[in-house]
Amino acid sequence: MIAPRLHVLRYLRLVKNAGFRFAAALAAAPCASVAAAAAAPEPIKIGVYASLTGKEAVWGQSAEKATRLAVDDVNAGGGVLGRPLLAIIEDNQSKPGESVTAVRKLISRDKVIAILGEASSGRSLEAAPICQQARIPMISGGSNPKVTQVGNFIFRTHFIDPFQGTVMSRFAREKLGAKRLALLTEVTNAYAVGLAKYFSADAAAHQTPIVIEQKYSAGERDFKAQLTAIKAANVDAIFVPGYYTEAGLIVAQARELGLNLPVLGGDGWEGPQLLAIGGPALRDTYYCNNFSSESDVPETRRFIARYQARFQSMPGGTAADAYDAVLMLTDAIKRAGSTEPEKIRAALATTGGLRGVGGPLNVDANRDQLKPAYILGYNSGDYHLVQVIQP
Amino acid sequence: MSEFLQQLLNGLSLGAIYALIALGYTMVYGVLRFINFAHSDVFMVGAFIGYYLGKLVPEGTLWGGLLVLSGAMIGCALLGMFIERVVYRPLRHGPTLNVLITAIGVSLLLEYTGQIVFGAAPRTFPQIFPTANYHVGSLTISSNQVFVIGVAILLMIALQLIVFKTKIGTAMRAVSLNPKAAQLVGVNNNVVISFTFGLGSALAAAGGILYAMNYPSIDPLMGVMPGLKAFVAAILGGIGNIPGAALGGLLLGTVETFIGGSQFSTYKDAIAFAILIVILLFKPAGLLGKFTIEKV
Numbered sequence: 001m002i003a004p005r006l007h008v009l010r011y012l013r014l015v016k017n018a019g020f021r022f023a024a025a026l027a028a029a030p031c032a033s034v035a036a037a038a039a040a041p042e043p044i045k046i047g048v049y050a051s052l053t054g055k056e057a058v059w060g061q062s063a064e065k066a067t068r069l070a071v072d073d074v075n076a077g078g079g080v081l082g083r084p085l086l087a088i089i090e091d092n093q094s095k096p097g098e099s100v101t102a103v104r105k106l107i108s109r110d111k112v113i114a115i116l117g118e119a120s121s122g123r124s125l126e127a128a129p130i131c132q133q134a135r136i137p138m139i140s141g142g143s144n145p146k147v148t149q150v151g152n153f154i155f156r157t158h159f160i161d162p163f164q165g166t167v168m169s170r171f172a173r174e175k176l177g178a179k180r181l182a183l184l185t186e187v188t189n190a191y192a193v194g195l196a197k198y199f200s201a202d203a204a205a206h207q208t209p210i211v212i213e214q215k216y217s218a219g220e221r222d223f224k225a226q227l228t229a230i231k232a233a234n235v236d237a238i239f240v241p242g243y244y245t246e247a248g249l250i251v252a253q254a255r256e257l258g259l260n261l262p263v264l265g266g267d268g269w270e271g272p273q274l275l276a277i278g279g280p281a282l283r284d285t286y287y288c289n290n291f292s293s294e295s296d297v298p299e300t301r302r303f304i305a306r307y308q309a310r311f312q313s314m315p316g317g318t319a320a321d322a323y324d325a326v327l328m329l330t331d332a333i334k335r336a337g338s339t340e341p342e343k344i345r346a347a348l349a350t351t352g353g354l355r356g357v358g359g360p361l362n363v364d365a366n367r368d369q370l371k372p373a374y375i376l377g378y379n380s381g382d383y384h385l386v387q388v389i390q391p
Numbered sequence: 392m393s394e395f396l397q398q399l400l401n402g403l404s405l406g407a408i409y410a411l412i413a414l415g416y417t418m419v420y421g422v423l424r425f426i427n428f429a430h431s432d433v434f435m436v437g438a439f440i441g442y443y444l445g446k447l448v449p450e451g452t453l454w455g456g457l458l459v460l461s462g463a464m465i466g467c468a469l470l471g472m473f474i475e476r477v478v479y480r481p482l483r484h485g486p487t488l489n490v491l492i493t494a495i496g497v498s499l500l501l502e503y504t505g506q507i508v509f510g511a512a513p514r515t516f517p518q519i520f521p522t523a524n525y526h527v528g529s530l531t532i533s534s535n536q537v538f539v540i541g542v543a544i545l546l547m548i549a550l551q552l553i554v555f556k557t558k559i560g561t562a563m564r565a566v567s568l569n570p571k572a573a574q575l576v577g578v579n580n581n582v583v584i585s586f587t588f589g590l591g592s593a594l595a596a597a598g599g600i601l602y603a604m605n606y607p608s609i610d611p612l613m614g615v616m617p618g619l620k621a622f623v624a625a626i627l628g629g630i631g632n633i634p635g636a637a638l639g640g641l642l643l644g645t646v647e648t649f650i651g652g653s654q655f656s657t658y659k660d661a662i663a664f665a666i667l668i669v670i671l672l673f674k675p676a677g678l679l680g681k682f683t684i685e686k687v
Contacts, residue, residue: 221606225651
């Protein structure tokens, strides 16, 4: 940086000496910026698609914040390979189809070297084939096993649904003593359908059968019909694999119908909307997450403190996933010693022993993660850690 | 049996909301012979006005709730009249198709303006009325359900009185029968049409508040599905016929709820709409509609 500044000074002096004081003022500004641009190394561009608006806006917005935090951390530490990171963030409005457009734009126009996103498995499944085809590594925060099965360029930071489904089925059986279970599945959502499948497989294997399965579609608001049918089936607990808006409405309507059973969910339940809609009706509900704000892992504690200091809000699991995705990527770029997508992919596949803010990051042969699951239960106004289950 | 009664109650409270929205479609059609597609978005605006007003009054009080309800109804009545004055009136003498397309345009305008003004993320609607659950035998009745059905019945009776017992109601029926002749006998068509839009929009706002009370997550696209269902309900009952719209709404809500509680729950919209097709095959003018011959 010293050399260009000297250059500018010398230029200024030259102009002054020549007597063109007025011209100097005009010329100095553009000249300085050109000099700075020439000296700064070109940033490494990474593409992020997230649900910044729409139904799951909470996830996208916290992922965006965590991504910015992670990128700033990397850049404060000197960047990667001597170059700063630059995150280009696109919104998919929580809508099906929009992720494809966003990811195509990031790859073809912005020429990003990797894609990060997103928390929803359904939308990750839309973007994954595009990344695989373009041979650009993608790190998803989704939990459906099909996401990484798309191809060898697709990775994840999250645990997978077979694990999550088993964990919740075991919790219902062992902790809640449930014998007869009910399912209320969002059928328009790849994540929910997958999670319901793994939950019922484990439940059936342990003689706690699903006696009734009811279905709903995304965006529905009236669940009383399904819940009345569940009430008549005389079950011990209800499993609702789905997203937080519907989960809040379902629990509230269940309680209105006098259905005071334990209601269980997966990591899709995480969101402040759940608490806002459900309120005290959420008593006796539990969900499984990849993150708990009450975890005592030092990396997690540090992340929570820094996120709160910067954004004045509590990070959730999607924020931790977004931070860890940047961490995994920078680690891979460093080990690859290159920003070539193919080399980054090879390095990502051998990720191991990395200490992420949401738990250890180890990529297995299926490009999936083995991470602990946190079971959270509602108690006086918020969800608190009930149990940690190691993989 | 108790499951049947519970489902019937669930269905009626959903149907009552459809009926309130359907009334707006049917009234405008009755007077102007066109479908106001922006109606379902006036319903959404009603819910959002309720959301903002609900923050100003204490939660869970009867007077606060009624204040919010009437505020939203007045707000939407003004919005409905404004839309009619600015958008539909200049097109009134053009082909019906132009107005229809414009209505779709206004609908999209409201939806996407809503996304900018209110934000695209869902909001949680406050508990504006006190709530309680009553247990009658094995039946659980929430105060919200009772309230929805009660308010819907009251508003429908009020509407029936306005249309058949007041001067402006007589004028509405006159314009509906023959706008030119009505004008000749001294009816101010503009005032009547404005009033119709105001009344229909106020009912949509009431529907929006009741809907948001029962399903307290609101967003700018919340009107799309209920709007479509209410439109179907209006046709099912016989478009242009006020008791028909109420009947259509209740019928559609009940059918949808019963299918939703069976193992065919994913097909509930498909089955509800298939029933519509069957009814229209046998009764082309709808359940209560009268078939009128178009004069050429």
